[in-house]
Amino acid sequence: MDTIYRLGVDIGGTFTDALVTNNQGRIVTALKTPSIAAVPEQAIFNALDQLKERGVDIQDIDLFVHGTTLGVNTLIERNGAETGLLVTKGFRDILEIRRLRLEDTTNLYGDKTEALVPRHLVKEIDERVLANGRVLHSLSIEQLLQAVDELVEEGITALAISFLHAYVNPAHEKQAEERIKQRHPHLFVCTSSTIWPQQREFERTLATTMNAYVGERMGSYFQRLQEGIQAYGLKANLLSTMSNGGMMTASSAASEPVRTLLSGPASGVIAATHIAHTAGIEQVITFDMGGTSVDVALIDVHPAYSTDNKVGDFPVIIPAIDVTAIGAGGGSIAWLDSVGVLKVGPRSAGASPGPACYDRGGLDPTTTDAYLQLGILQADRFLGGQMQLHPELATSALHRLGNTLGLDATQTAQAILDVATANLYAQFSPLMARKGVDPRDFTLLAYGGAGPMHAFLMAREVGIRRVLIPPSPGTLCAMGCTVANLRNDFVFSLHQNSQDLAPGELATHFEALEHKGRNWVQEEAQGSLKLETVYCLFSADMRYEGQAFDLEIALTPEEINNPELAKAKFHSHYEHVFGISQAEAEVMFISLRVSVVGVVPSNNSIDHEVEAHQSLDENEPEERMIVFDNIPRTAKVCTRTQIPLDDVIQGPVIIEEYDTTIFIPAGFTVSRDIHGNLIGEMQ
Missing domain, CATH: 3.30.420 (Nucleotidyltransferase; domain 5)
Structure with missing residues (x-):
């Protein structure tokens, strides 16, 4: 059988790590090459050159997944795109006010966090949607376009749109996005109802702003990387890891980079x-x-x-x-x-x-x-x-x-x-x-x-x-990239008393989220991934009525179809966490969540025991004088394959x-299991 490879790459601040596994899931080679902050994709190209030198045929790589710190570093270093923000009239200071909580409650003189978008680049727009989704004031297109023109003159290249209650009715955001792209097609535009439609105005606005702030830079990076790997003859579609441990296509990551931070x-x-x-x-x-x-x-x-x-x-x-x-x-x-x-x-x-x-x-x-x-x-x-x-x-x-x-x-x-x-x-x-x-x-x-x-x-x-x-x-x-699955999260803000739920309403909302999730998996996998199966995980953010903080409760289909069972589960979990429950109190369903997972076929089927024995190094360990705990000691110095499978070595071992x-001090033993792991045990 021809060898097919999986390539995982993790771009860190100091080193870029690359790891290749074969059909059986065995590590073929792993390497580190210095990261290049100014052109991060160049470190990947350098890694590909080294892989070719080590005998890996780049054209035989059928899965290429990578993670990068480019987005998070852009935020931390504050060197992203010049970003503008459109908000509902009256909410211009949403990024300044935040949650009015002290970052450090013991420090009354803490510095205020500087907003990601300065106030002069935040524009208020006449429009208003109520919490039930009803339109109170229509979107003023004339004011919208004037505001965007002014922002463009100020030099913005990215724009975030976050209107009040867009999580329940995104019509105004979609209308604004369409008109802005027609007038300014060069702008990187994103809306809160697309990025994360949840009823938490500051957090939703901030997530959208962060996405706009890093999106332009991430998009151009992915474009350069895609063009570069094609020049190497790498045919596998480029995938990117996500904060939730899953992965998505590079094109999706370029439009929603906040999910990769x-x-x-x-x-x-x-x-x-x-x-x-x-x-x-x-x-x-x-x-x-x-x-x-x-x-x-x-x-x-x-x-x-x-x-x-x-x-x-x-x-x-x-x-x-x-x-x-x-x-x-x-x-x-x-x-x-x-x-x-x-x-x-x-x-x-x-x-x-x-x-x-x-x-x-x-x-x-x-x-x-x-x-x-x-x-x-x-x-x-x-x-x-x-x-x-x-x-x-x-x-x-x-x-x-x-x-x-x-x-x-x-x-x-x-x-x-x-x-x-x-x-x-x-x-x-x-x-x-x-x-x-x-x-x-x-x-x-x-x-x-x-x-x-x-x-x-x-x-x-x-x-x-x-x-x-x-x-x-x-x-x-980097190995995590090679074993990740497609995964994404979807949310619906319900904010409803359980007694006010119509029969089957909870199930209807979850079915809509599941449908959206399964469509996402199908679009991401199309033409690039064959999946073993697709499954969904369901949960709800719940709280007692009158409280301000939620508990996320995992729900089964039976509990979704019977809210009383979901409530009983919440009471039980609340008591487990806080040592008390209020069985007589009413329960609120705040947000409904679905995580959809597309399982990538595993390539881990090798007989590890045979492989481990075959690679056993019969050479005797070296010895080295060290000082530890202020005591001179003689430590064994060896490789991983010199550690026996059926016996233990006493520390200190290097x-x-x-x-x-790897340093195993005195007081521990170390052995090697059939999967190549080193197991240290305290004596």
């Missing part, structure tokens, strides 16, 4: 879920440690989702996999505060100048310098030997910091790791408490460039007894791989 962390969680299911593990905490921070997510059979995520200063209402950034990363800088206390992070050395040992001008010590000083990193084996580290520069930086503390360079390095781990613990423990889980019941699944090196220290601090390191952990987000270094 958190796709990088989401791809990692999807890959982690796939790894956990293959290994037969249901409860997992992901530990994705990069250069700046650690991304943490919960998987209890399935990943947790949230509609309360943030990108930079902005809340995102569109559903995404629930990922929280905590603590410090591999490039976090160690420093002393005003009273001489050692701190690590939040400032990061990044890729340039990077840690002191990179010899790129960085003078401050980082956690990477600490690992090098302790002997856990090897100077001539970093990134598979492609990048030389400089131990003398790490020692010098650590010595300068340690002088003030009365510590030598090695003691300072250990102190940095201790403080970094304490930072993680201080944020990790309350996060788990808020989610209502005991982390000791979970497996810590570590990936990212620095995750496998620090995960066991974190597990030791928290009391987590098992750590799993998957194959190619440094490129796991496992060196192309994309990361």
